[in-house]
Amino acid sequence: MPRYTTFLLLAIVTLLPASSAADKDELFTAKPLTDKNSFTPGIEGPACDAAGNLYVVNLKNNGDGPKKNGDIAKVTPEGKVEVFVELPDKSVGNGIVFDKKGLMYVADYTGHNVLKIDPKTKKIEVFAHEATMNQPNDVAIAPDGTLYASDPNWGKNTGQLWKIGTDGKVTKIATDMGTTNGIDVSPDGKTLYVNESVQRNVWSFPIKADGTLGAKKLLKKFDDHGFDGMRCDADGNLYITRYGAGTVVKLSPEGKVLKEIDVLGKKPSNICFGGQDGRTAYVTEVEFNRVVTFRVDTPGLAWQQRQKK
Numbered sequence: 001m002p003r004y005t006t007f008l009l010l011a012i013v014t015l016l017p018a019s020s021a022a023d024k025d026e027l028f029t030a031k032p033l034t035d036k037n038s039f040t041p042g043i044e045g046p047a048c049d050a051a052g053n054l055y056v057v058n059l060k061n062n063g064d065g066p067k068k069n070g071d072i073a074k075v076t077p078e079g080k081v082e083v084f085v086e087l088p089d090k091s092v093g094n095g096i097v098f099d100k101k102g103l104m105y106v107a108d109y110t111g112h113n114v115l116k117i118d119p120k121t122k123k124i125e126v127f128a129h130e131a132t133m134n135q136p137n138d139v140a141i142a143p144d145g146t147l148y149a150s151d152p153n154w155g156k157n158t159g160q161l162w163k164i165g166t167d168g169k170v171t172k173i174a175t176d177m178g179t180t181n182g183i184d185v186s187p188d189g190k191t192l193y194v195n196e197s198v199q200r201n202v203w204s205f206p207i208k209a210d211g212t213l214g215a216k217k218l219l220k221k222f223d224d225h226g227f228d229g230m231r232c233d234a235d236g237n238l239y240i241t242r243y244g245a246g247t248v249v250k251l252s253p254e255g256k257v258l259k260e261i262d263v264l265g266k267k268p269s270n271i272c273f274g275g276q277d278g279r280t281a282y283v284t285e286v287e288f289n290r291v292v293t294f295r296v297d298t299p300g301l302a303w304q305q306r307q308k309k
Contacts, residue, residue, distance in 0.1 A: 028261045030294040033079045033282065039291075042070065043284045044229070045106070045138075046291070047096035048274025049119060050306050052077050054282050055104065056291060057093035059083055063110060072096075072106070072117075075291060077275065085122050091115065095138035095183075095229070095270070098302070099145055107149060109135035114147060114164055130170040136162065138182055138229055138270070143189040143305065146211050148173075150180035150194060157198045163211050173213050174205070182230025182240055182270075186253070187301055193219070193238055195227040202227070202240065202251065220255040229270025233296065234278070234304040241268035241283065248283060263292050273300020278307075 042062025047055050059073035060083060070092035074084035087093055087108065093115070095107040104117040105127060114136065116127035128147075136149035147164035159180030163171045174180075178196030185192055185207070192205040192213060200222040206214035225245035230238055236253040246266040250259040267286035274280055278299030283292050 026295045027297055028259060028294055030261060030263045030283070030292045032264065033291040033293045034075065034081055036288045036290050038081055039073070039284075039289045040064070041286055041289055042092065043286060043289055043291075044094050044269050045096040046229075046270055046272040046282045046284050047098055047104070048272055048282070048303070049098060049104075050102060052274055052276060054272070054274060054291070055084060055096055056284055057096065057106070061086070063090065063092040077280075079291075084119075085117065085124060087115070088124060094135070095149075097139050097141045097147070098306075099141060100306070105139060105141070105147060107136040107139045109137055112136070114139065114149065114168075128164045128168045128170050130162065132172075133162065133170075134159075137180070140184045140192070141302075142185045142207070142211070144211075148183055148185065148192055150183045152179040152181060152197065154179060159196065161192075161194060161213070165211070171212070173211075174216070177203075181227055184230055184232045184238070184301070186232060187234060187236050187304075191253075193230065193232070195230055195240060197226045197228065197243065200225070200227060202230075202238070202255070220251060220257075222249075228268065229284075231271050231273060232301040233273065233298045234301050235298050236301075237298065239271050239281065239296075241271050243267050243269065243286075246287075248281070261294060263294070264288075265290075265292070273303050275303075278303030 040062040042058030045057040054075040061067045068090045071086045091108040091111045093106045106115040112133040114128040134153045145166045149162045152159040159177045161174035178199035181197045182195040202220045203216045226243040228241040228243045230240045238251040265285035265287035
């Protein structure tokens with residue numbers, strides 16, 4: 001190779017951002033963020049705020065001990081963990097989402113509520129209540145602020161879906177389903193995705209102008225293991241935690257398996273995205289009761305939507 005060509009190549013490599021090579025090497029490779037057994041077995045519901053802090057339910061209490069209420073932990077990007085709030089009465093949290101104003105919504109599955117929390121004041125109030133809910137379990141938020149909640153009945157292996165308007169009004173929008181669990185809305189706000197844990201189906205529903213749903217369509221069926229939490233990236237790909245398989249599967253909007261990521265424990269329960277560029281995935285994992293993390297190639301949808309405020 002001519003000397004000037006070698007020099008030119010070296011110059012180009014030198015000018016490349018140091019983070020580019022590092023990010024490429026680290027993509028889809030999980031590592032622990034918190035210590036083993038740093039949470040209770042109720043670890044779930046991860047969501048990141050605009051500052052990059054992670055919120056996870058059931059750090060010290062998950063309703064099974066002397067205290068019948070749960071709590072929510074705040075985890076810094078460096079992995080420092082502390083109790084953020086204790087939930088009231090006998091409330092125990094599961095899924096968490098943030099709206100465009102930075103307010104937190106928490107599925108309180110024991111109280112049949114969706115709670116609203118102001119992170120600045122830590123004030124907790126009941127945003128929505130529906131006594132005929134089984135739970136709710138996980139929640140998703142549409143671009144217009146509408147919430148959607150999955151609602152499984154684990155004893156009967158059935159489930160349903162609810163819409164919660166920005167005024168807190170609760171409407172049942174789907175019945176006669178399997179064990180509805182992970183749930184999210186597509187980037188354009190026109191499709192709702194829901195998985196069924198026991199039946200191992202991933203469904204898509206068209207979202208109508210009034211927020212109700214059209215006929216469901218089977219996006220993908222898996223042959224083994226269960227499903228739990230699920231989130232979209234900015235391109236509309238779904239990241240689904242495969243409980244029992246110890247992986248997160250990346251699924252295209254057309255239902256094609258793009259990648260499967262080992263998350264260092266057999267029981268991943270939920271996932272979210274955050275970090276400075278939205279390309280850090282956080283996974284709650286129940287075999288070792290900890291949070292693990294890995295880098296991805298496309299920012300998470302929730303992170304991207306916050307940049308458009």
